[in-house]
Amino acid sequence: MPGFPEFQGHRSLRNSHWHSFPGGNDGFSRCFIKALIPDAIEGNKRFADIHNRRVLFPALDRESNKVRLRLSASVVRVEQEGVPETGRGLSVVYRKDSKLYRLKARSVVMACGSRLTRKVVSGLPAAHADAYTHFHVCPILVANVAITNWRFLYRLGFTACKWADGFGFGCNIRKPMYVGNYRPPLHPDKPTVLTFYVSFHQPGLPIEEQGERGRKKLLGTSYAEFESRIVGQMKQLFSEAGFIADKDIAGIILNRWTYAYVNPQPGFYFSKDGLPVPRDIIRKPFGRIAFAHAELNGHQHWVAAVDEGIRASKQALASF
Numbered sequence: 001m002p003g004f005p006e007f008q009g010h011r012s013l014r015n016s017h018w019h020s021f022p023g024g025n026d027g028f029s030r031c032f033i034k035a036l037i038p039d040a041i042e043g044n045k046r047f048a049d050i051h052n053r054r055v056l057f058p059a060l061d062r063e064s065n066k067v068r069l070r071l072s073a074s075v076v077r078v079e080q081e082g083v084p085e086t087g088r089g090l091s092v093v094y095r096k097d098s099k100l101y102r103l104k105a106r107s108v109v110m111a112c113g114s115r116l117t118r119k120v121v122s123g124l125p126a127a128h129a130d131a132y133t134h135f136h137v138c139p140i141l142v143a144n145v146a147i148t149n150w151r152f153l154y155r156l157g158f159t160a161c162k163w164a165d166g167f168g169f170g171c172n173i174r175k176p177m178y179v180g181n182y183r184p185p186l187h188p189d190k191p192t193v194l195t196f197y198v199s200f201h202q203p204g205l206p207i208e209e210q211g212e213r214g215r216k217k218l219l220g221t222s223y224a225e226f227e228s229r230i231v232g233q234m235k236q237l238f239s240e241a242g243f244i245a246d247k248d249i250a251g252i253i254l255n256r257w258t259y260a261y262v263n264p265q266p267g268f269y270f271s272k273d274g275l276p277v278p279r280d281i282i283r284k285p286f287g288r289i290a291f292a293h294a295e296l297n298g299h300q301h302w303v304a305a306v307d308e309g310i311r312a313s314k315q316a317l318a319s320f
């Protein structure tokens with residue numbers, strides 16, 4: 001399967017907690033792209049080249065490619081042609097540059113999570129549609145604070161901390177990952193990134209409402225407000241160890257992750273009152289459509305995404 005042989009080659013990485021990608025999880029997408037369209041990433045098939053060298057974006061969607069990757073295109077409708085079980089294919093409608101396009105597909109993997117899949121797939125069976133109503137997803141803010149040094153943390157003797165009251169619940173710096181010539185030093189007087197995790201749970205509200213209310217807070221709070229709260233939290237935690245905001249902070253990047261983590265209620269993982277488990281229903285294909293996404297694991301991370309993706313890809317290929 002394209003991309004996966006390379007992934008199998010990194011089996012030790014898969015079983016390791018020692019991964020922290022400087023550019024986020026794009027290392028995985030880069031492996032897939034290199035396998036599908038080799039010349040779309042400069043260099044050869046060494047992981048260091050795949051990870052560090054330039055992506056040649058025009059090469060992703062050339063007419064001569066066996067596989068074409070279309071950027072900035074949002075799928076708005078996926079429809080089975082004929083009876084799902086016996087139909088010969090699918091119609092996929094996507095929007096790009098304010099225009100709608102339709103293409104034919106033999107099978108489809110929906111890998112974009114419950115919030116979109118339930119709206120985009122036309123004629124979803126009642127069991128699938130009902131199962132998706134049991135996915136309640138909460139938001140998270142991941143704030144990356146670029147710091148000129150982490151001497152203040154070093155003085156305290158730690159690289160990560162958690163707290164019960166205040167803004168967010170934890171922050172950490174991580175050992176940088178060395179890939180090829182990319183070898184940033186881990187030294188208290190050198191720059192690094194301090195990552196904050198901020199949840200928006202709303203105790204006391206029904207599970208159905210908590211995610212929506214949290215998203216409103218996450219999206220309705222200005223950058224300046226978040227900045228001031230992050231700096232305030234850092235002062236509270238680190239001032240006594242010599243932290244000076246103006247000197248030590250170089251910049252702050254906010255990642256507003258609106259649909260971050262499933263809140264698994266009773267019945268999500270295991271059957272409750274004899275009812276089928278929602279994620280097991282979604283894992284069954286609907287005609288030629290298979291369903292992936294890390295949400296099905298109940299905890300969104302890259303291993304879950306890969307596991308669900310491999311399973312769904314095999315189901316999609318089997319329906320050819």
Ligand SMILES: Cc1cc2nc3c(=O)[nH]c(=O)nc-3n(C[C@H](O)[C@H](O)[C@H](O)COP(=O)(O)OP(=O)(O)OC[C@H]3O[C@@H](n4cnc5c(N)ncnc54)[C@H](O)[C@@H]3O)c2cc1C
Pocket residue numbers: 025073074075076111112113116120142255257292293294295300301302303305
């Ligand atoms: C800030 C941040 C930090 C994270 N840190 C870590 C970490 O350190 N370790 C870790 O393991 N995980 C981390 N994660 C989580 C990890 O990125 C996700 O769990 C993983 O990417 C989920 O993969 P997926 O394939 O299931 O879905 P996604 O990665 O969400 O992929 C879904 C894809 O579908 C596309 N899409 C959506 N709608 C449409 C549409 N209508 N038409 C076409 N395409 C569409 C999206 O553009 C996206 O590319 C982090 C996530 C964030 C946001």
